Amino acid sequence: MKTQIFIYDTTLRDGTQGEGVSLSVDDKLKIAKKLDQLGVHYIEGGWPGSNPKDMEFFLRAKELKLKHAKITAFGSTRRFGVTAEADANLNMILKSGVEAVAIFGKSWDFHVTEALGTTLEENLSMIYESVRFLKDKGLEVIYDAEHFFDGYKHNPEYAMVTIRKAMEAGADWLTLCDTNGGSLPHEISEIVARVCEEVGTKIGIHCHNDGELAVANSLAAVAAGATQVQGTINGLGERCGNANLISIIPNLQLKLGYACVSDEQLKQLTNTSRYVYEIANIVPQNTQPFVGQSAFAHKGGMHVSAILKDAETYEHIKPETVGNTRRVLVSELSGQSNLLFKAQELNIDLDKNKPEGRAIIQKVKELEYQGYQYEGAEASFELLVRKGLGDYEEVFTVESFKVLMEKIGEQDVVTEATVKVKVNGQTVHTVAEGNGPVNALDNALRKALEVFFPDLKEMYLTDYKVRVLSEHEATASKVRVLVESTKDGRDSWSTVGVSTNVIEASWEALLDSMRYALLGRHEEAVDIQLEEKERLGILNH
Ligand SMILES: CC(=O)SCCNC(=O)CCNC(=O)[C@H](O)C(C)(C)COP(=O)(O)OP(=O)(O)OC[C@H]1O[C@@H](n2cnc3c(N)ncnc32)[C@H](O)[C@@H]1OP(=O)(O)O
Numbered sequence: 001m002k003t004q005i006f007i008y009d010t011t012l013r014d015g016t017q018g019e020g021v022s023l024s025v026d027d028k029l030k031i032a033k034k035l036d037q038l039g040v041h042y043i044e045g046g047w048p049g050s051n052p053k054d055m056e057f058f059l060r061a062k063e064l065k066l067k068h069a070k071i072t073a074f075g076s077t078r079r080f081g082v083t084a085e086a087d088a089n090l091n092m093i094l095k096s097g098v099e100a101v102a103i104f105g106k107s108w109d110f111h112v113t114e115a116l117g118t119t120l121e122e123n124l125s126m127i128y129e130s131v132r133f134l135k136d137k138g139l140e141v142i143y144d145a146e147h148f149f150d151g152y153k154h155n156p157e158y159a160m161v162t163i164r165k166a167m168e169a170g171a172d173w174l175t176l177c178d179t180n181g182g183s184l185p186h187e188i189s190e191i192v193a194r195v196c197e198e199v200g201t202k203i204g205i206h207c208h209n210d211g212e213l214a215v216a217n218s219l220a221a222v223a224a225g226a227t228q229v230q231g232t233i234n235g236l237g238e239r240c241g242n243a244n245l246i247s248i249i250p251n252l253q254l255k256l257g258y259a260c261v262s263d264e265q266l267k268q269l270t271n272t273s274r275y276v277y278e279i280a281n282i283v284p285q286n287t288q289p290f291v292g293q294s295a296f297a298h299k300g301g302m303h304v305s306a307i308l309k310d311a312e313t314y315e316h317i318k319p320e321t322v323g324n325t326r327r328v329l330v331s332e333l334s335g336q337s338n339l340l341f342k343a344q345e346l347n348i349d350l351d352k353n354k355p356e357g358r359a360i361i362q363k364v365k366e367l368e369y370q371g372y373q374y375e376g377a378e379a380s381f382e383l384l385v386r387k388g389l390g391d392y393e394e395v396f397t398v399e400s401f402k403v404l405m406e407k408i409g410e411q412d413v414v415t416e417a418t419v420k421v422k423v424n425g426q427t428v429h430t431v432a433e434g435n436g437p438v439n440a441l442d443n444a445l446r447k448a449l450e451v452f453f454p455d456l457k458e459m460y461l462t463d464y465k466v467r468v469l470s471e472h473e474a475t476a477s478k479v480r481v482l483v484e485s486t487k488d489g490r491d492s493w494s495t496v497g498v499s500t501n502v503i504e505a506s507w508e509a510l511l512d513s514m515r516y517a518l519l520g521r522h523e524e525a526v527d528i529q530l531e532e533k534e535r536l537g538i539l540n541h
């Protein structure tokens, strides 16, 4: 029987104490639903005594009908000099209508005298009376022993007395906090083991990441006997963040044999991480363990060769267990195996022994040497593979393009592009304006192609990135342009162009984008009427 570890999520409270993190009530409600689907046991929604937003969250959270998680409120022990009954914060917790609450109290004598400005005795009364007050009201009480590890290192007797007071008052959990995030795993391990030995109550752990050890410290605490882990999604939180539940859950479950969430719920991990980034408006970290885009991305040819034989050779877990996917990148570091993997992904028949395969990889290496990059331009790569295998037919060819820019006096700059392309044996000559040269070229190219392929009207560019490749050559240096396009807003494809001229590099990436959109559609070009031909200046040859 596996030991159950209770996952306590504080993304909505401690997570929002992170710089740049701010969530509306609606955001918090959405994240709470997602956390419930992930199977966390407690969701700390905020501090009802702090602000009206947090109170509104608790009132509206009742309608969420969560399946697993208990919505939990946060607060501190009573202020010194007032009774628990009269304490505004404690009363706001009751008003929030929660069934579970976490209150933090002081464990470090230095904090009692300096931050609270009271006596060690009074702090003990504050802890006891606050926990007792909430227990008497029927709540499950998690007592967060703030600065427990620092307190223990300075005055172990006093730190132990504070948590004993909480226990005597009926606290259901004693959660030991590494509030300043500076402890090391062996310290956490020793102190948690000692507390578990001396105290009969269930123990939790709450770590901060100031020494980049919050995950390791949380795991060390569990190994020493803690059965509740507090943390946040993606490690959001005050200063350097909180312990990252996205790493803790799979480490506990897959490596250490504890039960946290079900196997099905574990598959929600990647999705939950990205969902929270999206709602918090934070760019996800590609290299984030378990859930990052690159967490199972293989680039080196040797690695890909081995994972094709058995993925375990270069993967610590199966990506699908945490809802992530294996990816293979193509670059100058590729071998035949990268190409084989990509060909399989693209449903292209490729025999390992075919000479065309070697020629394609050689071409990739040469082009990357010139500045192209295929790991971020998979559509251009697919075109290159199909061309290399003789499995590509041009739907259109380009005869010429021209861009003109004009600024007269104080008027806005006017940009106009002219393109001449050949489709179905007919040369089309179009002119279009745009808010810049790339936009004008895109408009003119579409104008030419849309008459033959009307559904191209739904296609649009979603991203455009320019990178200068050899900065020391200043304006003579090459630029690489990456263009991302979509038709439905969901599936997208990326293409690349390289030149010493940014407009030519953009044009190349735009052409690949259209070619990719039109792959295999050579026969489909619709026949257009005479009037349309005249309007577009189509010349028959
Ligand atoms: C380790 C942690 O992460 S704890 C959580 C920290 N999070 C936050 O502070 C976010 C929410 N906080 C708030 O909205 C506000 O700070 C409030 C509403 C709670 C309090 O605001 P104010 O009443 O204006 O007090 P202020 O924030 O300036 O100071 C905190 C007070 O709480 C006291 N306090 C701190 N910890 C505790 C505690 N465990 N028990 C009782 N009182 C405490 C401090 O001594 C200080 O009292 P003082 O004003 O008499 O010096």
Ligand SMILES: CC(=O)C(=O)O
Pocket (backbone or CB within 6 Å): 014, 104, 144, 145, 146, 147, 177, 178, 179, 180, 206, 208
């Ligand atoms: C309680 C809490 O957030 C801390 O001690 O860090």
